[in-house]
Amino acid sequence: MKNIAVLASGRGTNLKAIIENIENGTLKANLACVISDQEDAKALQRAREHNVEALYIPPGPKKTWLVPEVEAQYIKALNDRDVYLVCLAGFMRIIKKQFLDAFPYRILNIHPALLPSFPGLNVQKKALEYGVKFSGATVHFVNEVVDGGEILTQAAVPILDDDTPEKLAERILKEEWRIYTVAINLVLSGKYKIEGRRVIKTE
Numbered sequence: 791m792k793n794i795a796v797l798a799s800g801r802g803t804n805l806k807a808i809i810e811n812i813e814n815g816t817l818k819a820n821l822a823c824v825i826s827d828q829e830d831a832k833a834l835q836r837a838r839e840h841n842v843e844a845l846y847i848p849p850g851p852k853k854t855w856l857v858p859e860v861e862a863q864y865i866k867a868l869n870d871r872d873v874y875l876v877c878l879a880g881f882m883r884i885i886k887k888q889f890l891d892a893f894p895y896r897i898l899n900i901h902p903a904l905l906p907s908f909p910g911l912n913v914q915k916k917a918l919e920y921g922v923k924f925s926g927a928t929v930h931f932v933n934e935v936v937d938g939g940e941i942l943t944q945a946a947v948p949i950l951d952d953d954t955p956e957k958l959a960e961r962i963l964k965e966e967w968r969i970y971t972v973a974i975n976l977v978l979s980g981k982y983k984i985e986g987r988r989v990i991k992t993e
């Protein structure tokens with residue numbers, strides 16, 4: 791079984807789903823560690839509760855990204871644990887070239903909208919305000935463009951007339967918990983090819 795790691799900054803409900811899906815056999819992976827840039831992240835607590843190694847690696851001086859020396863610490867921690875696939879799950883830092891080069895096509899992210907619509911933050915509110923009738927969730931490879939990598943899988947969620955950003959976020963999250971496992975299994979199986987921007991199953 792290949793090693794994965796989850797990087798999370800916050801409450802970690804996607805992490806929870808990953809752990810549960812590993813425990814129930816739906817996700818065929820070994821969770822080697824959880825790393826956070828926030829010492830008090832609930833995600834770290836969740837990891838410890840499930841006897842998964844929880845590492846806090848301080849983010850350094852910048853607000854939205856990790857300086858090269860800090861990125862090097864993340865890379866070392868992942869390599870020391872023989873991590874094959876890095877799964878960002880609410881990790882609030884932009885991943886730069888050094889990190890991307892260390893894990894080519896081996897870093898995934900989950901986003902609570904149907905990319906390329908609504909990249910960035912507060913996207914449930916943005917989708918509501920724009921008036922789209924469907925939003926959803928996207929799992930994609932991470933590249934140098936924020937929320938811009940090749941798409942592995944998506945799930946659509948209808949927007950209801952009486953929706954609020956919170957209610958919509960809750961329904962999207964349920965899809966996130968499901969599709970992250972689908973995408974991780976696909977990458978770990980190796981049964982896909984990338985043509986242009988398209989990720990295509992080979993079996």
Ligand code: GRF
Pocket residue numbers: 798800801802803804805879880881900901902963966
């Ligand atoms: C999710 O909505 C995810 O799509 C986004 O950040 C949120 C993380 O939630 N990238 P959680 O920490 O997994 O509960």
